[in-house]
Amino acid sequence: MADAVVHRTIDPIALRRAFGTFVTGVTVITTRDCDGNPRGMT
Secondary structure: OOOOOOOOOOOHHHHHHHHHOOOOOOOOEEEEOOOOOEEEEO
């Protein structure tokens, strides 16, 4: 049985509006563990 493939056109303005609702930017957190080793995450 073959699955049907559906190709949809994405409205670029609607996509931009949708992505514009999300917070942007990068947060970096750094610290040291109990042994003094550096740790970090983004």
